[in-house]
Structure formats: C-alpha cells, structure tokens
Amino acid sequence: MDKDEVVGVVTDPGSSLTPKAAHARGVQVLDPSQPLEPQYRRLLEHYDRLLSLHASPLLCPMHDAAAEAAEALSDRVQIVNTRLGSAGLGAATLRAAELIAHGADVTEVLYEVERLAREGRFYLLTHDLERLVENRMLPALVGRFGRVWGHWALIGLKQGRFQAPRPVRESKLLPALVRLLRRSLATRRLRVRAALGDLPPQLPADLKEALSNSLQLEAGSLAPMDPLARERVGDRALAVFAYPL
Numbered sequence: 001m002d003k004d005e006v007v008g009v010v011t012d013p014g015s016s017l018t019p020k021a022a023h024a025r026g027v028q029v030l031d032p033s034q035p036l037e038p039q040y041r042r043l044l045e046h047y048d049r050l051l052s053l054h055a056s057p058l059l060c061p062m063h064d065a066a067a068e069a070a071e072a073l074s075d076r077v078q079i080v081n082t083r084l085g086s087a088g089l090g091a092a093t094l095r096a097a098e099l100i101a102h103g104a105d106v107t108e109v110l111y112e113v114e115r116l117a118r119e120g121r122f123y124l125l126t127h128d129l130e131r132l133v134e135n136r137m138l139p140a141l142v143g144r145f146g147r148v149w150g151h152w153a154l155i156g157l158k159q160g161r162f163q164a165p166r167p168v169r170e171s172k173l174l175p176a177l178v179r180l181l182r183r184s185l186a187t188r189r190l191r192v193r194a195a196l197g198d199l200p201p202q203l204p205a206d207l208k209e210a211l212s213n214s215l216q217l218e219a220g221s222l223a224p225m226d227p228l229a230r231e232r233v234g235d236r237a238l239a240v241f242a243y244p245l
Contacts, residue, residue: 007106008047009097010040012062014055015090016195016226016239025097032062032228036069040077050077051100051109053093055085056160059137060232080110083117083160086124086229088241091193092116095243120243121184122157125173128234129153129165135232137162156180173238174203174210181242182214188244189218195225197237207238218245 010028011017022029030039030052043050052070054063063081070077082092095116096109104112132138138155153165154176168176181190192211196204204222211217225237233239 005048006046007100007109008043008050009093009100010043010050010052011089011093012054012060012066013226013228014060014062014086014232015053015093016086016223016229017090017093018223021094021221021223025094026101027093027097030062030066032065036066037072040070040073044073044076048076049106051080051096051106052077053080053082053089053096053113055089056081056083056157058160059085059162060228062228078106080113081160082113084120084122084241085157086122086225086233086239086241087193087195087223088116088120088122088157088239090195090223091120091191091241091243094193116243117160120241121181122239122241123177123180124155124157124162124233125152125168125177125238125240126155126234127152127236131232131234132162137232138165154180174206177240178210178214181211181240185242185244186215189216190242190244191218192220192240192242194220194222194241195229195239196222197225197230197233198235199238203238207240215242 012030052066054066057063067079070079082089092113099109133140151167151169154168155165156163
C-alpha cells in the first residue's frame, strides 16, 4: 500500500454497529436494501481503496452479495470474509478501522482480522434454534432437539461455522458463558463486544458485571443486535465475542 493511499473500512448492518459508533470510527455501513455496487462507487470518490468486512458466508449471504457487487471494482475493493458474525464482525471492523487510523497498511490489517478469528472466541446464546435451522446455519435435527429441550442454546463458532449447541437453563446463561471464556482466555487482556436482541432489561448490567469480575478486560461494548442479525438468529439472542490483545 502506498503510504499516501487512503483506505476506507466498510461493513454491513449485520455487524450491529450503531450509526453513532460507525461514524465515530470512520466506518462506512452498507445499506443492503439498495444496490451495493453504486454504494461502493460513491465511497471510492473519497477513498483510494476499500476493505469491506463481512460475516462468514456460512452465516449470512451479505458476503457473497458484496463480492458480486465488487467484482468490477476488485482492484480497489477487497471483500474480507472475517469468519465471524454479529458481535465478532463488529469487533473486527472496529479493530480494522483503529489500525488504519494509526497508519497500519492493508496487509497488517488483514493479518489482525485473521488473528481475531483465530484467537478470539464467539458465542451465540439463543432461544430460537428453529430460526437458525430455517436459515440453514444448523442441521434440521438440531431444531427438533431444541423443541424438546425448551432451554436456551449456547453455540460456539469455529472456522465460520456454528458448532453443536449446548442446552442451558436461562438462569445459567451467564455463568456458562463466562466459564467458556475463562477456560481459554482468562490469563490475557481482552476486549469484548456483545450484541443483544430482545432480552430482559437487567441482562446487560448482569453481563457487564459477570465479565468484569471474571476476565481481564481492557475494554468492552454492548450494542443492540441489528434487525438483519436478528432475522438470522432470532429475536431472543445474545452474541458475545472476546479477543486478546
């Protein structure tokens, strides 16, 4: 990358970045209800190159739609499969924008996004397994088990694909989540990002307390889960991504 090249960071609403958060970090958010190629062309009036970060295509079709839209602009628009989703995509996008603002080149940014996918931990807690089955993110058999359980499901993400769900009682959601994060990340300084669906009002405060008391947090943020993400995983859902510095 030329040292004078101006690089823009782009993502989609599935990142659950609020307009305020995106604007504050210089992130551009695509509008999936409008053709994507003209949006890229407008942004390229202000940037020399664009890094367009998206969730794993195994979780959301926006990656493939963006790749198709950018095909004619491939010399200036790079589509990035973060192999993450929701809160993980948001965290990776903000981290990319942070590095660009501090003078990192594209190679360094892509390496860091890859590191987040490799070293970070993403967990989805949802009460609606059938929605994930409908969207082909889990096998049909899992949806039938979900009806039998009547519990929440805690689902990890590996290589851009959801793993087998674990049934969890609602009262045990946060302890189960914290236990998994501590198991692999307890000794490291972390950043955590969470995206929340339609959940009890007290849960955000309880989540903050549980994470702060159990992990070595350098920073943390909570955001409402975007309607695009809620459509994929259900309204009663919580996505949490933690990554080491």
